[in-house]
Amino acid sequence: MIDRICRRCNLSYWVAPRWQGQGIATTVASALTQYAFSELQLFRVELVMAMTNLASRRVADKAGAQFEGLARHRLYLNGSSVDAAIYSLIPGEVRIASCLTYT
DSSP states (O other), X not given: OEETTTTEEEOOOOOOGXXXXXXXXXXXXXXXXHHHHHXXXXXXXXXXXXXXXXXXXXXXXXXXXXXXXXXEEEEEETTEEEEEEEEEEOTTOOOOOOOOOOO
C-alpha cells in the first residue's frame, strides 16, 4: 500500500518454498525500497510481519530495516490474531543486496 499524502508505503513479500533461502526477497525488498525513495519520493517504507516469522524478519534485517517494536494482535493469520514485528526504512538506510544464487 502506498500512502502518497504521508509519503510512506508498506512492503510485503512472499517467496515460493522452492525459491526460498536464495536472497530473492532481500534483493527485491532492497530494490523496491530504493525505487520508493528515488522515484516515488517517499519518506518511509514499513515492513510488518508475524513476530514468529523469522525468515521475514531476517529479510528485513538484511535489507537494512530497523526494528521498531511489537504490535500486539496486529495481524490476522490462519484464523487467529498474532503479534507483529514492525520494521522501517528511511532514505539512506537501504542496503544493496546484489547477488542471487539460482539453483
